[in-house]
Amino acid sequence: MDLKKFMRPELDRFAGYAACKSPEALDDVTRALGICKLDANENVYGPSPRVRSAFASFNDAHIYPDSCQTELRKALAGYTGVPADRIVAGSGSDQLIDLLVRLFISPGDEVLTATPTFAMYKFFTELSAGKFIGVPRDQDFNFTPEKLLSAVSNKTKLVFIAMPNNPTGTQVSKRTIEKILETGLPVVVDEAYYEFTGQTMAPEIGKHPNLMVLRTFSKWAGLAGLRVGYGLFPEDVVTRLDAIKDPYCVNTAAVAAARESLKDIDYLMSNVRLIVSERERLFQALAGIEYLKPYPSAANFILCKINGKDAAEIQRVLERRGILVRYFNSPQMENYLRFSIGRPGDTDRLIAQLRKIGEIT
Numbered sequence: 001m002d003l004k005k006f007m008r009p010e011l012d013r014f015a016g017y018a019a020c021k022s023p024e025a026l027d028d029v030t031r032a033l034g035i036c037k038l039d040a041n042e043n044v045y046g047p048s049p050r051v052r053s054a055f056a057s058f059n060d061a062h063i064y065p066d067s068c069q070t071e072l073r074k075a076l077a078g079y080t081g082v083p084a085d086r087i088v089a090g091s092g093s094d095q096l097i098d099l100l101v102r103l104f105i106s107p108g109d110e111v112l113t114a115t116p117t118f119a120m121y122k123f124f125t126e127l128s129a130g131k132f133i134g135v136p137r138d139q140d141f142n143f144t145p146e147k148l149l150s151a152v153s154n155k156t157k158l159v160f161i162a163m164p165n166n167p168t169g170t171q172v173s174k175r176t177i178e179k180i181l182e183t184g185l186p187v188v189v190d191e192a193y194y195e196f197t198g199q200t201m202a203p204e205i206g207k208h209p210n211l212m213v214l215r216t217f218s219k220w221a222g223l224a225g226l227r228v229g230y231g232l233f234p235e236d237v238v239t240r241l242d243a244i245k246d247p248y249c250v251n252t253a254a255v256a257a258a259r260e261s262l263k264d265i266d267y268l269m270s271n272v273r274l275i276v277s278e279r280e281r282l283f284q285a286l287a288g289i290e291y292l293k294p295y296p297s298a299a300n301f302i303l304c305k306i307n308g309k310d311a312a313e314i315q316r317v318l319e320r321r322g323i324l325v326r327y328f329n330s331p332q333m334e335n336y337l338r339f340s341i342g343r344p345g346d347t348d349r350l351i352a353q354l355r356k357i358g359e360i361t
């Protein structure tokens, strides 16, 4: 019996998300080298030590988490300056992207963004049988609001803008966001890397009834494995999201970790500053290697165009030497690698290997 005939036919060609290879999937020889994991924009410094201590006495594994995330939202109100009744927490900001698409997109409706960008916007749009409209960015991965808005149709129901963008690292001006907001369309500003830039639309939440802001603990607070994200929304969006989200979406360990992180902001921000200054050092080093063209980044990674060599092959060579990086090859990003920012020792190791690869051919 073939169960396919009962399945949603539009998912026949759904490709899914190509996630990074986990270190567990590498062979023992490579693992023995010590792995530099520079492929998924995680925080190499890990979480606050307060998180580790809280886990040592963690005693909430057997109870369901608060379905309203009351404590977390209250702490986030203090952190963001936005009232708790305008905040929704989720299992990573990925979950909030999913929920927003489910809230706004009926089959055939359009999600608009500037591409290349974060792959999950397309993933969740197509999973909801929506239509993903990506307006190509220019050569430097910038875009104008006019160009983006020329693709608005009567089916456009949601706009995503990553500020700054992943995987390009490109920043977008608040003025550009303001112009997109003037359309009155629902606009989601994804601030996954806010702490690395300081640029935010959060203070505008009360002023624009169509503005939504997404944040996460994955990048700045080093909690990617625990899945905690949140969003700042107009009241009517909060009401609907609360109604459609699964109640226990942020687990008790994640709530504890987020609580401790928000008590240790100075420590976490000092690591963010280390990453930002290391980013500038890595940029200079990459710019000095002739087959690489790095793009300026406002986040915790640097995108590079590879000239005259095969980026896939470089990724494989680096992987054999214990360095994991992200490979991109799409019509808009042909032959690119993205390097997450590590510790100074990771930068040294990466640069030494990239130089060696340059000497071979």
Ligand SMILES: *Cc1c(COP(=O)(O)O)cnc(C)c1O
Pocket (backbone or CB within 6 Å): 041, 091, 092, 093, 094, 095, 118, 162, 165, 166, 190, 192, 215, 216, 217, 218, 224, 227, 228, 229
């Ligand atoms: C990493 C990332 C996210 C997802 O973060 P999680 O909270 O871990 O789901 C969202 N948006 C962008 C642009 C990202 O780079």
